[in-house]
Amino acid sequence: REAKMETKILSFLGLLYVACSCAFPVVPEKEKEDMQFKYLENFYDFQDEKRSLFKAENLDRMTDKIREMQSFFGLEVTGELNRKTLDMMKQPRCGIPDVRSYSTFPQSPRWKKEDVTYRILNYTPDMLEDDVDEAIAKAFQLWSSVTPLRFTRLYSGEADIMISFAAGCKRTSLYDEKHNFLTPPLFFLVHGTLAHAYPPSRGIGGDAHFDEDENWTKFTTNNGYNLFLVAAHELGHSLGLGHSNVFGALMYPIYMAVDTRNYRLPQDDIDGIQALYEAPTELLPREEPTEMTPMRPEDCDPHLTFDAVTTLRGEILFFKGSYVWRKSPFFSVIEHDTISSFWPSLAAGFDAAYEVDKKDRVLFFKDDQYWAVSGYSIDSGFPKPIQNLGFPTSVRKIDAAVYDQNTKKTYFFVGSKYWSFNENTQSMESGYPRKIAADFQGIGHTVDAALQKNGYFYFFHGSNQYEIDLKNKKLVRIIKSNSWFNC
Incomplete structure (x- = not known):
């Protein structure tokens, strides 16, 4: 009986071993050795002398x-x-090696000019092309905000920095037989190598390649890699930075998933890039060089007012002076930025703004001029005078603007009157201007900013906003201007 019991126990343990082996497979020793060889070879200049008679030397x-x-x-x-x-x-991680502890490449290569061009050669199918454009543009802005560098996108021809997505080819080492650094291959046979970029030089210098075998995302998620974060890291290489061993630095070689909504360049990266390129004399543009830029008001300040409000790619943007508040439908936290971080050449202090539905186009108004912006790029030929839209010369500025998704018309508010602009015919409608109070019941004052959302118009006046039902254009309620901020 004891022998039978022992046999059953051994059988059970055998089955348990098989089950565990299937659920938690053991990595073969040979595979583990190959991984460590490739990692040290690619990132730490290890040369495996396979033909050497002295294996002890290899181990040392x-x-x-x-x-x-x-x-x-x-x-x-x-x-x-x-x-x-x-x-x-x-x-x-990044595909550039960690061989030395310096913050720049050998001989400290850098761009010898302040105007650097880039071109996006192709796109990943993982993301919308507009979102790829935005991620790359924001990555460049991260570096331009702390250097004198200016980055201009080209759509054809040869740019200083060529950006592309490609699946990997094979090369086993980053070094030649004399241990000189080679330009990296597209992607190595090392699991998890996301991208790489070349230091500044002619030809392929500065170019950045992203592994198409990975899943690229707009936001930081658990099922992919945030393109903005990886691009910002790789463009650091494109500008001349090597890796940093400071945990949390952007140039740390390991990918770290962080929330990018309020992302700021860590000080270690600022110190590194400014060792190559001097810091700009002004990090933020000012309306008057002799005046200090005012501080951003607090989100829940009950007296907070806005200059303009618009939607952009699903987000709501609130503008005040040099600042912009961003409310995303995906996050409850409000993101804070400066206007110059998105559109460096636009002057702060907009009077009005609105997005044309399904055209990915936003119009910004300041004094008697307006600009058209496609995503994060300013359209050529702007600014233009507001008279091009059909306003009489007596109108010197726009107070507010809002696009009506139902009628496909844009309403412009000036003083106590408003105009109706037909977006299909690109012309002002006859019979305007009309009195605001006559057509929007409960609005007996000027409009500072306007927004259409969820079947309502929101007219901002001072620190209050007036919710107007779209169907009958009657006032529903009065709420604080910053009520979008969960105050």
């Missing part, structure tokens, strides 16, 4: 390289391939 070199890697990442320096070291090797 590998131990030294493991120590170098552990030191770079702040791990316990043992020279042994322990679990923490293996886990670090498995992290998604």
Whole structure:
């Protein structure tokens, strides 16, 4: 009986072993060795002398390289391939090596000019093309905000920085037989290599490549990689920065999923890029050089007023002086930015703004001129005088504007009157201007800003906004201007 019981127990343990082996497969030792060889070879200049008669020398070199890697990442320096070291090797990362602790490439290559061009050669199917354009533009703005560099996008021809998405080709090392740094291949046979970029120089110098085998996303999610974060890192290489061993720095080689809605360039990266390019004399443009830029008002200030309000790609943008508040349908937190971070050449202090539905186009008004913006690029030929839209010369500025998605018309508010502009015919409608109070019951004053959302017009006046039902154009309620901010 005891023998039978022992047999059953052994059988059960055998089945349990098989089940566990299927659920948690053990990584073969050969596969583990290949991974460590490729990682150290690609990122730490390890040369595996496979034909060497002295295997001990190989092991000593590998131990030294493991120590170098552990030191770079702040791990316990043992020279042994322990679990923490293996886990670090498995992290998604940039394809540029960590061989040295400097913040720039050897000989500190940099662009010898302030105007640098870029071109997006192709797109990833993972994202909308407009979202790719936005991610790349915001990545460049991150660096231009702390340097004198200006980045201009080209749509044809050769640019300084060529950006592309491609699936990987194969090369096993970043170094030649003399241990000189080679330009990296498209992508290595190392799991989780997301992208790479070349330091500034002629030809391929500055170009950035993104691995199409990865899943690229607009926002930071669990099922892909935030293109803005990776692009900002790679463009740091395109400008001449190497990797940083400061955890949390943008140029840290390991991808770290962070919320990018209020992302600011860490100080370590600012110090590194300004070692190559001097800091700009002004980080924010000012209306008058002799005046200080006013502080951004608090979100829940009961006296908060806005100059203009518009939608843009699903978000609502609130403008006040040099600042913009962004309310996304995907997040409850309000994002704060400056107008110059999106449109550096636009003057702050808009009078009015509105988005034309399904055209991805926003018009901004300031004094007697207006600009058309497609996404985050200013259309050529602007600014134009507001008289081009059909206003008489007596109108010197627009107070507010709002696009009606139902009628396909835009209403312009000037003083106590308003105009109706037909977006299909691109002309002012006859019979206007009309009295605001006559057509919008309950509105007996000027309109500072306007918005259409969820079947209502919202007319902003001072620190209050007036909710108007679209169907009968009657006042529903009066709420605070900042009620969108969850105050």
